[in-house]
Amino acid sequence: MEKENPPLPPLQSVTLRINGKEQRLELAPWTSLLDALREHLHLTGTKKGCDHGQCGACTVLIDGKRINSCLTLAMMQEDKEITTIEGLAKDGELHPVQQAFIDHDAFQCGYCTPGQICSVIGLVNEGKAKTLADIRDLMSGNVCRCGAYVNIVKVVQEALERSEAK
Amino acid sequence: MKTDQIGKERNRVDGKAKVTGEAKYAAEFDAEKLAYGVVVSSGIAKGKIKRIDTSKALALDGVLQVFTHENRPGYMWLDKNYKDDDAPPGSPFRPLYDSEVQFSMQPIALVVAETFELARYAAMLVEVEYEEAEHDTDFESNLEQAYEPKEYKATEPPKPRGDVDQALAEASARIEETYTHPAEHHNPMEMHASTAVWEGDGKLTVYDKIQGVQNSQQYIASAFGMSKDEVRVISPFVGGAFGSGLRPQYQLFLAVLAARELQRSVRVVMTRQQMFSFGHRPKTLQRFKLGADTGGKLQALQQEVYGETSKFEDYSEDVVLWPGVLYPCDNTKLTHKLVALDVYTPLDMRAPGGTTGIYALECAIDELAYKAGIDPLEFRKKNYSEKDQNEDKPFSSKELRECYRQGADKFGWAKRRMEPRSMKEGHQLIGWGFAQGAWEANQAEASAKAVLSKEGKLTVSSATADIGTGTYTVMTQIAAEALGLPLEDVTFKLGDSDLPKAPLEGGSKTVATVGSAVKKACEQVQEKLLKLAQQQPDSPLAEAKLEEVDFSEGKISLKRDASKSVQLQDLLEQSDNGSLEGEVSTKPSDESKEYARYAHSAVFAEVKVDEDLGTVKVTRLVTAVAGGRIVNPKTARSQILGGMVWGMGVALHEHTVMDNNLGRFINHDLDKYHVPVNADVQEMEVIFVEEKDEVVNPLGVKGLGEIGVVGVAPAIANAIFHATGKRVRELPITMDKLL
Numbered sequence: 001m002e003k004e005n006p007p008l009p010p011l012q013s014v015t016l017r018i019n020g021k022e023q024r025l026e027l028a029p030w031t032s033l034l035d036a037l038r039e040h041l042h043l044t045g046t047k048k049g050c051d052h053g054q055c056g057a058c059t060v061l062i063d064g065k066r067i068n069s070c071l072t073l074a075m076m077q078e079d080k081e082i083t084t085i086e087g088l089a090k091d092g093e094l095h096p097v098q099q100a101f102i103d104h105d106a107f108q109c110g111y112c113t114p115g116q117i118c119s120v121i122g123l124v125n126e127g128k129a130k131t132l133a134d135i136r137d138l139m140s141g142n143v144c145r146c147g148a149y150v151n152i153v154k155v156v157q158e159a160l161e162r163s164e165a166k
Numbered sequence: 167m168k169t170d171q172i173g174k175e176r177n178r179v180d181g182k183a184k185v186t187g188e189a190k191y192a193a194e195f196d197a198e199k200l201a202y203g204v205v206v207s208s209g210i211a212k213g214k215i216k217r218i219d220t221s222k223a224l225a226l227d228g229v230l231q232v233f234t235h236e237n238r239p240g241y242m243w244l245d246k247n248y249k250d251d252d253a254p255p256g257s258p259f260r261p262l263y264d265s266e267v268q269f270s271m272q273p274i275a276l277v278v279a280e281t282f283e284l285a286r287y288a289a290m291l292v293e294v295e296y297e298e299a300e301h302d303t304d305f306e307s308n309l310e311q312a313y314e315p316k317e318y319k320a321t322e323p324p325k326p327r328g329d330v331d332q333a334l335a336e337a338s339a340r341i342e343e344t345y346t347h348p349a350e351h352h353n354p355m356e357m358h359a360s361t362a363v364w365e366g367d368g369k370l371t372v373y374d375k376i377q378g379v380q381n382s383q384q385y386i387a388s389a390f391g392m393s394k395d396e397v398r399v400i401s402p403f404v405g406g407a408f409g410s411g412l413r414p415q416y417q418l419f420l421a422v423l424a425a426r427e428l429q430r431s432v433r434v435v436m437t438r439q440q441m442f443s444f445g446h447r448p449k450t451l452q453r454f455k456l457g458a459d460t461g462g463k464l465q466a467l468q469q470e471v472y473g474e475t476s477k478f479e480d481y482s483e484d485v486v487l488w489p490g491v492l493y494p495c496d497n498t499k500l501t502h503k504l505v506a507l508d509v510y511t512p513l514d515m516r517a518p519g520g521t522t523g524i525y526a527l528e529c530a531i532d533e534l535a536y537k538a539g540i541d542p543l544e545f546r547k548k549n550y551s552e553k554d555q556n557e558d559k560p561f562s563s564k565e566l567r568e569c570y571r572q573g574a575d576k577f578g579w580a581k582r583r584m585e586p587r588s589m590k591e592g593h594q595l596i597g598w599g600f601a602q603g604a605w606e607a608n609q610a611e612a613s614a615k616a617v618l619s620k621e622g623k624l625t626v627s628s629a630t631a632d633i634g635t636g637t638y639t640v641m642t643q644i645a646a647e648a649l650g651l652p653l654e655d656v657t658f659k660l661g662d663s664d665l666p667k668a669p670l671e672g673g674s675k676t677v678a679t680v681g682s683a684v685k686k687a688c689e690q691v692q693e694k695l696l697k698l699a700q701q702q703p704d705s706p707l708a709e710a711k712l713e714e715v716d717f718s719e720g721k722i723s724l725k726r727d728a729s730k731s732v733q734l735q736d737l738l739e740q741s742d743n744g745s746l747e748g749e750v751s752t753k754p755s756d757e758s759k760e761y762a763r764y765a766h767s768a769v770f771a772e773v774k775v776d777e778d779l780g781t782v783k784v785t786r787l788v789t790a791v792a793g794g795r796i797v798n799p800k801t802a803r804s805q806i807l808g809g810m811v812w813g814m815g816v817a818l819h820e821h822t823v824m825d826n827n828l829g830r831f832i833n834h835d836l837d838k839y840h841v842p843v844n845a846d847v848q849e850m851e852v853i854f855v856e857e858k859d860e861v862v863n864p865l866g867v868k869g870l871g872e873i874g875v876v877g878v879a880p881a882i883a884n885a886i887f888h889a890t891g892k893r894v895r896e897l898p899i900t901m902d903k904l905l
Contacts, residue, residue, distance in 0.1 A: 008226065008284075008287070027283075028281065028283040028284065030283060030287075031283050035282055035283065038193075038194070039202075039281070039282050042196055043187075044187065044190065044191075044193075044194035045186065045187015045188070046187070047191075047355070047356070047405070048193075048357070048435075049355045049356070049357070049438070049836075050438040050835065050836050051437065051438060052438065052835060052836070052837070054438070054835060054836035054837045055355065055438075055836050057355055084187070085185075085186065085187035086186070086187050088186075089186055094182070094185065094186070098185040098186065099185075101181070101184075101185045102177050102178065102181035102182065102185055103177065105177070105178065105800050105801060105803075105804045107181075107184060107185075107634075108406075108634030108635070108636070108801075108804055108805070108808060109354070109355065109356070109403075109404060109405045109406040109407075109633060109634030110180070110183075110184030110185075110189055110403065110405065110634065111191065111354070111355040111356045111405025111406060112355045113184050113185055114185075114187050117185060133845075135844075136844045136845040136847070136848075137844075137845050139844040139845075140843040140844045140845040141843075142844070143355065143836065143841060143843055144355070144844075145353060145354055145355045145406050145408070145841060146355075146406055146634050146804075146808045147807060147808035147809070147810070147811025147812060147842065147847075148804060148807070148808065149811065149842075149843075149844045149847040150807055150847060150850050151804065151807070152844065153844065
């Protein structure tokens with residue numbers, strides 16, 4: 001039996017607050033936050049590595065919590081504070097975690113890096129990582145195929161020390 | 167030799183771009199009226215497309231076209247039109263060529279629409295009816311049909327030496343074992359993508375994920391009958407590749423096809439699932455026979471290799487090269503046959519051939535050392551090769567003994583107890599394993615251009631790539647060193663087909679290849695600067711030859727009397743030439759070809775295996791590398807660390823599983839294809855031993871992209887044997903195989 005395809009739902013008006021700036025978009029309702037950022041707003045710092053929540057490259061911060069932006073629809077994130085890699089540096093000054101990634105050479109190709117950086121900031125905000133093993137576990141949602149893990153762990157240790165010193 | 171830059175730890179010059187999201191990868195370049203292409207993949211492994219119905223997709227507002235074999239434009243006829251710089255012998259795959267399906271997930275349609283969301287939805291509406299044919303993807307059942315290819319893509323297997331059978335019969339210790347290595351996929355974090363920007367008048371600028379822009383450029387020009395002037399390929403950043411970007415992949419062809427037909431810009435990005443639809447490390451089976459005499463000297467070595475290939479190209483890699491490099495042995499027999507299956511052609515993947523070959527060789531040697539009752543490291547020392555027996559050439563340099571010494575010290579190897587299962591900590595069986603590795607230190611031909619501006623800024627360029635390897639950074643260092651400039655005053659450009667010619671970035675040869683060209687281009691600028699200096703009245707350098715002066719700290723000064731110097735800035739300001747240029751091509755010296763050129767490594771691994779559960783943790787890994795002169799110890803260490811993580815993946819995690827019923831790789835995503843994650847990696851240390859090499863290339867460098875991988879999997883496998891007493895000869899070593 002031939003099944004008729006239902007008509008496509010109309011575009012929806014979506015307002016997102018990204019890096020402190022309101023952005024209004026007309027989107028197909030099934031547009032992921034990741035695609036809204038990359039394809040509709042040209043904020044390509046957030047990366048697509050699998051589109052299935054399996055690699056962490058698309059990690060962004062929503063109200064300070066890290067999430068995979070490929071696993072949420074853009075329209076579900078209205079009225080939230082969305083921070084992407086483009087919003088971390090302030091007045092031309094890198095966020096300390098960004099600087100630490102450079103200093104510890106915690107990346108090679110750089111493709112997982114924005115997600116790793118957002119993930120480190122989210123991890124610090126969560127306050128759950130107490131041991132080295134915790135750090136490794138809690139950073140395991142962010143795959144780095146270049147294998148920079150040893151250096152990434154150094155960055156996280158330093159970030160945790162910095163947050164404790166505050 | 168004096169150095170301001172080479173040998174110094176430097177942060178990556180492209181670091182800021184990468185941590186801020188400014189670095190743009192192939193799918194991230196915008197274009198006016200950009201359309202999106204989504205690929206429909208074949209659901210069968212072999213057969214014909216009987217009917218392909220695109221009407222429902224085309225009926226949607228905003229869907230621009232669906233390209234299939236039925237409506238594709240006319241094609242170039244000959245195989246040679248589809249060859250690229252890394253193509254194996256055979257007939258390259260042609261996307262949308264006809265109704266024939268040659269492998270599972272073959273691209274069979276491209277849906278192009280105004281938005282990505284729409285294109286993806288429309289792709290689901292394409293209906294396909296197949297006439298299935300019987301596929302054959304079963305490696306084991308085809309071993310008897312294996313053949314020697316007419317032409318090897320890689321080096322031809324070395325000729326047999328001596329009499330293996332007799333030497334085996336006379337040996338006092340011998341082993342005969344079979345090792346298998348599964349198919350693996352590269353899985354760089356960035357999926358393959360091309361943004362083809364329609365420039366009008368038939369011209370295109372293409373942003374492509376590729377390890378050599380000029381390879382994509384010539385491929386497009388030749389496949390579409392365009393001139394090279396009509397297509398420019400740009401790729402400033404590559405989100406990892408590990409070999410997957412050596413050949414132009416089908417998304418490039420499809421993006422270009424759509425852009426030309428629609429006369430507008432088109433982007434095509436593969437899905438992660440489609441990243442399993444082209445090129446993989448081939449499944450490989452190796453039968454080893456080894457024999458040693460009573461003194462523990464290797465007397466016989468037979469390696470019989472069966473590697474997977476497709477039915478349309480003969481892919482082979484250097485699996486049998488390694489015995490001749492690593493072990494002296496007078497009686498050897500090495501063969502490499504291919505098993506053709508209904509799969510896409512395998513593709514060079516980080517340390518192709520070495521990863522498989524050295525894994526099996528080093529495990530077999532470990533087994534033989536145990537048979538002979540000799541400590542595995544001691545056994546290597548007794549069987550240390552002083553020359554490459556494949557080509558009967560001495561090594562240009564080989565500080566592997568020093569790797570043994572420093573690695574063993576750092577690891578504490580002397581405290582190891584020989585018997586398996588002799589070191590235990592509660593329920594954890596502890597094992598210490600060793601393996602060694604080698605990788606080619608090649609140099610190829612390349613060109614580079616250096617331009618020193620009136621303001622004292624140096625720009626150096628070559629059409630090479632940086633796939634995370636640090637090319638931008640080390641080339642900047644090499645150029646800054648040559649002219650004695652600070653790094654901030656030097657810019658290195660790459661990834662643009664308009665730049666001077668460079669080969670593919672692969673085979674650990676980029677620093678040697680492009681670095682030598684960069685050095686020489688800067689030397690031309692040095693000559694011009696010295697000439698200018700000598701034209702000054704009462705020049706302090708009037709009589710000096712180039713080799714008698716130093717370029718350092720913004721000055722040219724006499725080596726023997728540094729007080730005699732000229733400021734570069736003054737020279738440039740006085741010159742009425744504007745900028746100074748050097749442009750060169752370089753190739754390996756004849757002298758270097760008289761030598762075997764290899765980097766070497768010694769790898770020490772500690773594992774803890776849970777006695778009840780069979781889980782394996784690699785708790786310590788030490789790699790000592792003899793890799794020539796190290797340009798940047800910081801990025802070099804990262805590259806070796808990354809290689810070690812890869813080796814861990816080979817040993818314990820990675821395995822693309824072929825379902826022979828479907829003829830399909832079934833674990834085609836990052837959930838089911840396991841790569842090492844942060845929690846898998848514990849202590850890792852890298853040692854670079856000093857290795858001077860004045861022959862290998864003008865910089866004395868050896869590539870590091872692959873040497874970090876090759877010895878790791880066997881060191882881990884040997885450690886697991888030491889921990890458990892069990893030899894698992896089938897990778898990856900998962901818990902089920904240990905219980």
